[in-house]
Amino acid sequence: xxxxxxxxxxxxxxxxxxxxxxxxxxxxxxxxxxxxxxxxxxxxxxxxxxxxxxxxxxxxxxxxxxxxxxxxxxxxxxxxxxxxxxxxxxxxxxxxxxxxxxxxxxxxxxxxxxxxxxxxxxxxxxxxxxxxxxxxxxxxxxxxxxxxxxxxxxxxxxxxxxxxxxxxxxxxxxxxxxxxxxxxxxxxxxxxxxxxxxxxxxxxxxxxxxxxxxxxxxxxxxxxxxxxxxxxxxxxxxxxxxxxxxxxxxxxxxxxxxxxxxxxxxxxxxxxxxxxxxxxxxxxxxxxxxxxxxxxxxxxxxxxxxxxxxxxxxxxxxxxxxxxxxxxxxxxxxxxxxxxxxxxxxxxxxxxxxxxxxxxxxxxxxxxxxxxxx
Numbered sequence: 001x002x003x004x005x006x007x008x009x010x011x012x013x014x015x016x017x018x019x020x021x022x023x024x025x026x027x028x029x030x031x032x033x034x035x036x037x038x039x040x041x042x043x044x045x046x047x048x049x050x051x052x053x054x055x056x057x058x059x060x061x062x063x064x065x066x067x068x069x070x071x072x073x074x075x076x077x078x079x080x081x082x083x084x085x086x087x088x089x090x091x092x093x094x095x096x097x098x099x100x101x102x103x104x105x106x107x108x109x110x111x112x113x114x115x116x117x118x119x120x121x122x123x124x125x126x127x128x129x130x131x132x133x134x135x136x137x138x139x140x141x142x143x144x145x146x147x148x149x150x151x152x153x154x155x156x157x158x159x160x161x162x163x164x165x166x167x168x169x170x171x172x173x174x175x176x177x178x179x180x181x182x183x184x185x186x187x188x189x190x191x192x193x194x195x196x197x198x199x200x201x202x203x204x205x206x207x208x209x210x211x212x213x214x215x216x217x218x219x220x221x222x223x224x225x226x227x228x229x230x231x232x233x234x235x236x237x238x239x240x241x242x243x244x245x246x247x248x249x250x251x252x253x254x255x256x257x258x259x260x261x262x263x264x265x266x267x268x269x270x271x272x273x274x275x276x277x278x279x280x281x282x283x284x285x286x287x288x289x290x291x292x293x294x295x296x297x298x299x300x301x302x303x304x305x306x307x308x309x310x311x312x313x314x315x316x317x318x319x320x321x322x323x324x325x326x327x328x329x330x331x332x333x334x335x336x337x338x339x340x341x342x343x344x345x346x347x348x349x350x351x352x353x354x355x356x357x358x359x360x361x362x363x364x365x366x367x368x369x370x371x372x373x374x
Contacts, residue, residue: 027072028353029057031332033095034084034145038347041120042091044340048347048355049093051083056095059355059374060121064340066359069374075124080113082145086195089152093117095124096146096158107137112146112160112170130158130170133181139163144191151222152201159205161189167207167216169225184225186214190235192282194242196250204250206242208235213252233271234258239282239333243296245315253283253298262300264317272317276310277302286336287314288344290366297344297366299336305329307348311366328356328371346371 029050037049044064050057055078059071077083082098094116101109112130117123134140144161151157157171167184188210197203201221207214213235215228236255245251245266252265255278262274262283278300286297294314298321301307307328312321330348337345344360346368358371 027057027074028052029072029349029355030353032335032349034082034147035086036335036337037085038335038337038345039085039087039093040091040337040340041093043120045120046337046339046345047093047120048335048357049085050349050355051080052353054078055080056083056124061339065343066339066357067372069355069357070121071374072355073121077113077115077127084146084148086148086150086156088150088154088156090154091120092150092154094148094150094156096130096148097127098143098145099129100141107141109137110141110143112143112158114156114158130178131181133160133162133168133170133183143168144189147193147195149195149197149203151197151203152199153222155222157195157203159184159193159195161191161207165189167205167214182225184216185227189214190237192237192239194240194252194282196242196244198244198248198250200248202248204242206231206240206252208237208240208254213240231265231267233265236260236280238280241283241285243285243287245287245296251285251296251315253285255283262298266315274298274310274317274321276300276308276323278308279303279305281333284334284336286338286344288338289342291364295366297336299334299346301330301332301334305331307334307346309346309366309368326358326368326371328358330356344368 030052033049045061048059056075057072062068080097084096086094097113111132113127115127116125132140142163146158148158155172160168162168165188166186169182173179190208193207202218205216212230216225217228236257240254242250262276264272284299296314297311307326308323310321310323335347346358348356355374356371358368361369
């Protein structure tokens, strides 16, 4: 599969700039939010989300398909240590954060908070506390960052590593009423996890552990979670990504700590080496049509921060794929999405804290125009 970046072909690197202020407050991003931080709304416009020390930054396409963007809009959210995102089939964007409030004496007060953006470019709701699975302050302070998924019914599910290394779940039940925290068990869980939602509405949770990856599945949409057999695999710290590559079947992507390369894995099959030398952080994956073929697109940043791009036939990783440099650099995980015209869009946060966006052009294969600073 042909993969080429316009900027890489020109042999240029992205520019950098100085900090920019809007009014009296800085609007430069420090990192993207966790999860798929470039999403398409119901109106067809793309929105990118990132964080700085004071809250949430948001850039929005002026018109579906671009090329111009608005923003960044600044949404103050104080005291967050982590912030993640999940989008439902209704296009609502859910935010889940880990909040830590320092006390004058003693341990901080830690809880999970939630807010929703219902429409592209519109305000975010008030932040609601979902509490903490632990009542004891010492254990409560040791919970991990949240990961979330939203089912086609609109029910949000949030997963958190507890103080003992097991997994906890809190989710919306009927009439959007939040249920109590549920202990899913498990042990020695890492903070990063994959939470893919199938078209059927069933969620699969994959959490790296010690020498294996733990799995939880549902037999039906919005049903109970059941512990599934572990996957015997070593997963490097930094994250695991997932993509539904066939009805009800997910492919997982992670970094092998022994080889340092990326691998793909589907349940019941051998691990498939994909090459690459990714830096810490999850691989970004997207399914798209390229020249009429169902393809999987992958992006990561290498050890020097260069953004690398590859494509292969979906579930045909064994046919080979080649990593191509885009000519861009970032200190954070890049994002992939499809715009309203079905073109691949690659987004990155630059060293200057600005958003950079590259869009697929009309050449055959996966050919990308040079990234532009928003």
